[in-house]
Amino acid sequence: xxxxxxxxxxxxxxxxxxxxxxxxxxxxxxxxxxxxxxxxxxxxxxxxxxxxxxxxxxxxxxxxxxxxxxxxxxxxxxxxxxxxxxxxxxxxxxxxxxxxxxxxxxxxxxxxxxxxxxxxxxxxxxxxxxxxxxxxxxxxxxxxxxxxxxxxxxxxxxx
Amino acid sequence: xxxxxxxxxxxxxxxxxxxxxxxxxxxxxxxxxxxxxxxxxxxxxxxxxxxxxxxxxxxxxxxxxxxxxxxxxxxxxxxxxxxxxxxxxxxxxxxxxxxxxxxxxxxxxxxxxxxxxxxxxxxxxxxxxxxxxxxxxxxxxxxxxxxxxxxxxxxxxxxxxxxxxxxxxxxxxxxxxxxxxxxxxxxxxxxxxxxxxxxxxxxxxxxxxxxxxxxxxxxxxxxxxxxxxxxxxxxxxxxxxxxxxxxxxxxxxxxxxxxxxxxxxxxxxxxxxxxxxxxxxxxxxxxxxxxxxxxxxxxxxxxxxxxxxxxxxxxxxxxxxxxxxxxxxxxxxxxxxxxxxxxxxxxxxxxxxxxxxxxxxxxxxxxxxxxxxxxxxxxxxxxxxxxxxxxxxxxxxxxxxxxxxxxxxxxxxxxxxxxxxxxxxxxxxxxxxxxxxxxxxxxxxxxxxxxxxxxxxxxxxxxxxxxxxxxxxxxxxxxxxxxxxxxxxxxxxxxxxxxxxxxxxxxxxxxxxxxxxxxxxxxxxxxxxxxxxxxxxxxxxxxxxxxxxxxxxxxxxxxxxxxxxxxxxxxxxxxxxxxxxxxxxxxxxxxxxxxxxxxxxxxxxxxxxxxxxxxxxxxxxxxxxxxxxxxxxxxxxxxxxxxxxxxxxxxxxxxxxxxxxxxxxxxxxxxxxxxxxxxxxxxxxxxxxxxxxxxxxxxxxxxxxxxxxxxxxxxxxxxxxxxxxxxxxxxxxxxxxxxxxxxxxxxxxxxxxxxxxxxxxxxxxxxxxxxxxxxxxxxx
Numbered sequence: 014x015x016x017x018x019x020x021x022x023x024x025x026x027x028x029x030x031x032x033x034x035x036x037x038x039x040x041x042x043x044x045x046x047x048x049x050x051x052x053x054x055x056x057x058x059x060x061x062x063x064x065x066x067x068x069x070x071x072x073x074x075x076x077x078x079x080x081x082x083x084x085x086x087x088x089x090x091x092x093x094x095x096x097x098x099x100x101x102x103x104x105x106x107x108x109x110x111x112x113x114x115x116x117x118x119x120x121x122x123x124x125x126x127x128x129x130x131x132x133x134x135x136x137x138x139x140x141x142x143x144x145x146x147x148x149x150x151x152x153x154x155x156x157x158x159x160x161x162x163x164x165x166x167x168x169x170x171x172x
Numbered sequence: 173x174x175x176x177x178x179x180x181x182x183x184x185x186x187x188x189x190x191x192x193x194x195x196x197x198x199x200x201x202x203x204x205x206x207x208x209x210x211x212x213x214x215x216x217x218x219x220x221x222x223x224x225x226x227x228x229x230x231x232x233x234x235x236x237x238x239x240x241x242x243x244x245x246x247x248x249x250x251x252x253x254x255x256x257x258x259x260x261x262x263x264x265x266x267x268x269x270x271x272x273x274x275x276x277x278x279x280x281x282x283x284x285x286x287x288x289x290x291x292x293x294x295x296x297x298x299x300x301x302x303x304x305x306x307x308x309x310x311x312x313x314x315x316x317x318x319x320x321x322x323x324x325x326x327x328x329x330x331x332x333x334x335x336x337x338x339x340x341x342x343x344x345x346x347x348x349x350x351x352x353x354x355x356x357x358x359x360x361x362x363x364x365x366x367x368x369x370x371x372x373x374x375x376x377x378x379x380x381x382x383x384x385x386x387x388x389x390x391x392x393x394x395x396x397x398x399x400x401x402x403x404x405x406x407x408x409x410x411x412x413x414x415x416x417x418x419x420x421x422x423x424x425x426x427x428x429x430x431x432x433x434x435x436x437x438x439x440x441x442x443x444x445x446x447x448x449x450x451x452x453x454x455x456x457x458x459x460x461x462x463x464x465x466x467x468x469x470x471x472x473x474x475x476x477x478x479x480x481x482x483x484x485x486x487x488x489x490x491x492x493x494x495x496x497x498x499x500x501x502x503x504x505x506x507x508x509x510x511x512x513x514x515x516x517x518x519x520x521x522x523x524x525x526x527x528x529x530x531x532x533x534x535x536x537x538x539x540x541x542x543x544x545x546x547x548x549x550x551x552x553x554x555x556x557x558x559x560x561x562x563x564x565x566x567x568x569x570x571x572x573x574x575x576x577x578x579x580x581x582x583x584x585x586x587x588x589x590x591x592x593x594x595x596x597x598x599x600x601x602x603x604x605x606x607x608x609x610x611x612x613x614x615x616x617x618x619x620x621x622x623x624x625x626x627x628x629x630x631x632x633x634x635x636x637x638x639x640x641x642x643x644x645x646x647x648x649x650x651x652x653x654x655x656x657x658x659x660x661x662x663x664x665x666x667x668x669x670x671x672x673x674x675x676x677x678x679x680x681x682x683x684x685x686x687x688x689x690x691x692x693x694x695x696x697x698x699x700x701x702x703x704x705x706x707x708x709x710x711x712x713x714x715x716x717x718x719x720x721x722x723x724x725x726x727x728x729x730x731x732x733x734x735x736x737x738x739x740x741x742x743x744x745x746x747x748x749x750x751x752x753x754x755x756x757x758x759x760x761x762x763x764x765x766x767x768x769x770x771x772x773x774x775x776x777x778x779x780x781x782x783x784x785x786x787x788x789x790x791x792x793x794x795x796x797x798x799x800x801x802x803x804x805x806x807x808x809x810x811x812x813x814x815x816x817x818x819x820x821x822x823x824x825x826x827x828x829x830x831x832x833x834x835x836x837x838x839x840x841x842x843x844x845x846x847x848x849x850x851x852x853x854x855x856x857x858x859x860x861x862x863x864x865x866x867x868x869x870x871x872x873x874x875x876x877x878x879x880x881x882x883x884x885x886x887x888x889x890x891x892x893x894x895x896x897x898x899x900x901x902x903x904x905x906x907x908x909x910x911x912x913x914x915x916x917x918x919x920x921x922x923x924x925x926x927x928x929x930x931x932x933x934x935x936x937x938x939x940x941x942x943x944x945x946x947x948x949x950x951x952x
Contacts, residue, residue, distance in 0.1 A: 049192065150424050
């Protein structure tokens with residue numbers, strides 16, 4: 014049973030045929046071929062699938078594509094500038110070695126971007142709490158926390 | 173010339189693609205005409221497979237094939253090989269039961285593959301897999317390694333479920349020393365079973381080309397050449413020259429992606445049957461069931477001391493769980509990589525270790541970050557700290573009394589440590605951790621209703637595996653050298669092909685630092701290529717903290733050859749004799765003069781050989797080297813952990829963690845720190861939050877991230893790190909490796925801190941809130 018869904022992804026209108034049960038992350042990865050959003054688990058714990066839907070960070074494995082009908086979706090591929098310049102949050106991750114294998118990284122960045130909007134100068138504790146829904150096995154979180162603390166401040170400073 | 177890149181905190185070349193979502197992990201690969209595989213897995217831990225009825229599944233829309241063990245047997249597909257032959261105490265080879273990729277006759281652990289369904293879409297494959305009907309005759313299962321030998325045989329070849337009984341050391345001398353001891357400390361404990369859970373699940377995508385009669389396999393692997401060798405030589409009977417294995421970006425491994433897995437074999441074989449690309453990616457629940465697990469030892473350990481706390485002897489008896497089948501390196505983890513580290517940092521003169529490795533109806537167990545060394549460090553450091561408490565000695569002082577201070581040091585357990593300075597890392601750690609003020613912090617914690625504890629771990633590990641002849645004499649069926657090729661292009665940029673593989677370790681940056689520094693080039697001029705058997709000459713891959721020590725040295729040796737040839741070319745260009753040419757980071761100079769040629773000029777001359785000694789020298793500038801190390805390397809360090817335990821709930825936080833490590837020379841401190849952070853967090857996970865559990869019928873109870881808790885950001889503190897350097901004596905970079913240290917030392921440090929806080933002798937890992945609460949109730 015297939016349905017048509019339409020939404021905007023990274024600013025571009027898209028339309029696709031999906032099954033009713035097709036997850037948003039599957040639409041993003043398999044049909045739109047935006048493979049920067051990752052699947053790391055099957056119980057919505059790891060956060061590697063995090064995207065923005067209408068400006069808020071959500072786990073794209075936790076909704077079906079139909080639930081994003083008419084929404085504005087931002088994936089990791091839409092974060093850097095069109096000329097390739099990194100967003101300050103991405104740059105902060107690079108400067109502070111906030112990634113190793115890179116698999117959890119898109120989810121970390123997407124979550125951090127939403128968090129930073131309401132936390133222009135977060136404490137270490139606040140950052141750690143904001144990462145409850147994002148698992149990393151490589152970094153031990155130490156440099157991810159540093160990256161987000163720095164990135165949020167840079168974002169706030171450039172407002 | 174500029175500052176040296178060695179020791180520089182260079183930002184990573186890899187990061188741009190990962191930060192922008194343009195990495196290419198195996199599941200990102202979509203091949204033309206892609207088909208998808210879904211495996212039918214056993215729901216029983218131990219059963220006879222009586223009948224598989226897949227006709228209904230096969231008839232579903234989009235389904236191209238359903239294969240079972242019978243198909244592989246008919247095609248004469250071999251079982252998965254084990255890469256390390258352990259010889260038992262009677263000089264007999266270990267038991268090696270067959271390991272089929274799809275079950276033949278029996279299933280031996282929950283999650284074992286019984287059939288595979290291949291369809292046009294993943295949804296079709298998964299839906300059809302649910303329609304495969306399997307009739308099982310359920311058999312009794314055993315999961316506890318202590319009960320294995322008295323349980324129903326899992327493999328005909330091992331009627332008591334024992335793979336081998338192995339021992340190392342002088343038992344008579346140890347027993348005699350114990351008889352003379354002033355004090356004996358004894359501990360019984362379990363090194364808890366862990367599930368690696370790299371965030372990228374395993375994935376394999378294979379395609380056969382009828383046109384060129386060759387295969388390409390994309391697979392999330394830590395060692396593509398090893399994967400190819402094992403699969404072609406032992407399983408599928410194919411010429412290696414007809415198989416290309418690509419391990420592209422890989423999202424973490426920690427050991428779990430070393431092995432040749434059944435799924436890799438099945439998709440490769442199936443791609444030829446169907447003449448289509450076949451892709452499989454694990455769902456996380458499949459990872460839990462079928463990735464190789466780690467640890468799972470049951471141990472009785474004893475330390476004999478004299479009245480002054482000097483270690484006289486150590487006696488260890490371990491039962492190690494291998495799981496249902498021998499995974500690729502499983503046999504050597506609880507033996508060669510474990511018992512040989514039982515000297516720790518100490519001069520214990522005699523040690524005896526006996527290991528019984530058994531089969532159980534659980535997932536196969538193999539190397540997981542640390543691979544045998546966390547288990548050994550746990551034995552040693554828990555014994556040492558407990559002995560100190562029992563003998564009312566300061567835990568730091570007891571270590572000082574027993575440190576090895578003269579190098580090289582031949583341990584009584586085969587290994588010879590080249591160099592180290594254990595006192596230096598300990599003193600640095602004590603200072604950095606402000607141990608002197610611990611009691612003040614303890615009082616302050618108490619005011620907040622918390623019990624505060626302090627624990628130490630002084631660990632050592634054997635890394636940079638390994639000298640091939642030594643490994644071979646111990647049973648390794650492979651060489652453990654590494655390969656590197658340096659290709660200088662005509663206009664002076666360089667591509668380096670390394671047999672090492674990066675799945676988070678940043679080799680594209682670190683190795684480029686080594687090469688750029690040596691050749692006097694900017695980082696942008698050096699490209700590091702890994703992970704593709706059609707590009708890279710050969711490699712044994714990345715695990716055991718071997719990449720910088722072994723892979724890096726292979727590259728240095730290739731660079732030596734480049735420079736040697738460069739000197740010949742420069743001598744010709746400078747009309748000097750070769751013996752008068754000096755080389756320093758990009759400059760070839762006639763000694764004692766200012767006549768020089770730059771690296772780029774020499775490179776160009778090699779490819780446009782007009783003013784060139786063609787009668788004596790071939791054109792081109794491309795060299796490779798295979799490096800077989802002459803010893804292991806021995807990173808070591810001192811960890812100090814402080815925990816806070818809630819008096820009411822038992823909930824425990826690591827309040828502070830200080831790590832001072834000696835990794836020899838450090839190429840990129842930023843990357844090294846990251847490795848330690850990650851290792852410490854996995855070690856803390858073992859101590860506090862992670863524990864794989866099967867019930868008695870062999871069902872995996874901890875089958876998702878909801879039940880198996882890998883640490884989250886709130887579970888760990890910011891770490892305090894420092895390093896001391898005693899350069900490795902036997903490789904040109906003086907490096908030792910750093911990837912596993914944190915996972916090796918942290919569990920003992922955390923558990924020493926917890927037992928200190930509670931005032932108990934021992935408490936099992938993981939020390940969850942519930943476990944600690946129960947311990948506190950019992951004590952009350």
